Amino acid sequence: MLPRERTEMLEREILSPYAALSSRSKGRLAPEEQCDIRTDFQRDRDRIIHSKAFRRLKHKTQVFLSPEGDHYRTRLTHTLEVSQIARTIARALRLNEDLTEAIALGHDLGHTPFGHTGEAVLNEICPRGFRHNIQGLRVVEILEKDGKGLNLTWEVRDGILNHTSRDIAATVEGRLVSLADRVAYINHDIDDAIRAGIISVEDLPLNCVDILGDTHSRRINNMITDIIDNSADGCINMSQPVKDAMNQLREFMFGHVYLDPVAKGEEKKAQHVVKELYFYFLKHVDKLPDDMKLLLECTDISDVVCDYVAGMTDTYAIRMYKELFLPESWN
Template sequence: MHWRAVTEEREEKLLSTRACLSRQSRGRAVPEEPCPVRTCFQRDRDRIIHAKSFRRLKHKTQVFIIPEGDHIRTRLTHTLEVAQISRTVARALSLNEDLTEAIALGHDLGHTPFGHAGEEVLSRIHPGGFKHNEQSLRVVDILEGKQGLNLTWEVRDGILNHTGPHLPATLEGQIVRICDRIAYINHDIDDALRAGILTSAQLPADCLAVLGQTHRERINNMVMDLISYNQDTAQIALSPPFQQAADRLRQFMFEHVYIGSEAKREERKAMHVVEFLYKYFISHPALLPDEYRQRSEAMGLDRVVCDYIAGMTDRYAISMFSDLFIPRAFSNIALEAGK
């Protein structure tokens, strides 16, 4: 018997009837011979971890652009926190932890450089608009490797619908959708406090009374609420009191951190970097890397330039902008002035 079959049988014996079992997967767009060791969802998780787009997340902004402190989150550390929280909830609810982890690890692969600032620019200037969840699906379907990662339907559905108007079809995907928000609200508060953008006294007391006073308490309480509230539900959700408090806290973060704070002043400059690069490569397609030039014939120039820009890390985008638009003599002057 294959080791995979043992794992699949264990899922059927131990997981909830609400769980998405590996053997019940709708499969892949291109059929493949199953792995003798890993289930289909374990295989998807591993493919995502080994993807170049996953490695690039370590140099992409979460909230604070090119943070000076070593402890400020990046898109990669955010992704790992989402995966950890999501796995804890899935395990406690006897749902499929492997499926949950695969979705969590892949949910932000399509994020632009400079976080939501980059997304806002591409959404405005790219003719087809831009949404990072749709780009994440595009990465795993088309852009990663030679022909995409060929992930299972359930993982792709979870990645696409981790945000936006539609819920994921699986409860595992719904867990990631909520745990993504639990992670970023709380770690963005932690980063804002560390950076001096907020003080603890500014945090809304009514929200903290429900969710918890500290970073650790809030995450623990929200996770426990998810677990206790969803023992037999057909849809994953926070309890109404916790959902209301979380929504209020998220709104507070938009008002005090995400929009107009000291931490966001550099975003306007970053947005110019993304826009200038996009327009430059539209006007100079011959300077695109070979793989993108080849794709442009079938996909259109606007589409491949958008893919190219979205895939950049913060520092690669800045380096590219500097090479294209800033005379080297100016850069040397700036370096001398900084000594």
């Protein structure tokens, strides 16, 4: 028996009846010969980790634009925290940990430079609109590997597309990642905001502290424990008190951090950079990289330009803006 076959057998014996089995995946867009060692979901995880889009996450904004401190979260560290939280819950509920990890690692591949600020700008100016989850699916299906895509399984692609609160994933693992995403960003954004001096621990709503805990680790532990205790029969749930406290913390963060002039002090500049880059490349298609030009054979110009700008990191977008629009010193 091959190592992959042994893993698939163990999945059938050990996992919950509600878990997605790698041996019963709905498959890939282009059929492939299976790996002797890894299951299909394990291969998807590895493909995401080795992708260029995944590496770029380390220089993309989470909340604070291009933070100078070494310990602020980026889109990459957020992704890793989501993966850790989701995997912990998946193991406790006997769900497919490999599928969970693959979805978690790929869920934000479609994010723009400057976080949700960049997403809002592209949604405003691109004819097709823009949502990072839809773009994430485009990344793994088309944009990676010079237009070939990663050819991921249906279950992972569904989880990437449907990880936002407005969408519902088809698998339990996908729905778990969606909730783990919220648990991660609310808690680490609080941690970063305290580090930045925008809020203090004492500012947090007292009833939320009483229910969830007074430290970063306690809040995450209590949320994870609550999800495990209240999830059953393929449903991922929180108890009502914990869910209410989490939602109240989210509202608090919008009022005190996400819309705070300190945290968002550079937002208008970031909006300007994204807009100028988009309209520049729309007029100067010849300046696009060769791999993006190849897409012009089958894709509208505005979509290709949107793909290019959306794929930029914060640092690359700023550097490109300087090269295109700011004069250099003359020697």
